[in-house]
Amino acid sequence: MEQTIRDILIAGELKVNGSLWLEHNGKRFFGPGPVELLERIAETGSIKQAAKAMGMSYKKSWDLITNLNNLSEKPFVITSTGGEKGGGSTISEEARQMIAYHRQLRLRFREFLEQETARLK
Template sequence: MKTLLAPTKNYRLNGRLWLETDEGRFLGIGRLELLERIAELGSISKAAQAMGMSYKRAWDLVSSMNAQAATPLVSTQTGGTKGGGAVVTEAGQAAIVAFNELQTRFQEFMALETNRLQA
């Protein structure tokens, strides 16, 4: 690889990480942020608004994650006199932690490989 690189350039690896199944993406940076916002705001609608995304898009992402997970990552409650809401489940909280750890290892891998390119 080194013979392909111009010595006057500063190269680095860059990339995005996501976890997917045959059905499509399961978890990635955007979905992780959506889970975190739902946990913070208690609502898919408010989380979508905070992220600048439509409610339908957020709902579709939550539905996709829930369908692909062993147990749902988000639990919803329909509206009533007190209104509806959403809660990130224990499985959802575990998914946030696990994906953040995976993302850290991915960043470490890219830094290590960047150092190898520059050595």
């Protein structure tokens, strides 16, 4: 008779867990961090404010944006300089589509994790 995971481990709550991101050529490029940064840029119109709200350095935010923009056919973040309001940033429709895709992917992933956790009981 095959042992269950519960038989192997000491008593306690078991849960299957994980994180989810997309990779391009073996390197992470789109996950919770970039999603949050893009959403905050959309909300604030500012890369600097978005990074600050996340506790992320301005340099790191630019590194993420540069990486995203370099991997996409069209830029995810569009910046403008000067003007009456001093410029700002917006996200593209492609960025919005990636955010929506990632949200749906996370829902399916969470369902998978919940199903696997239920199998442990």
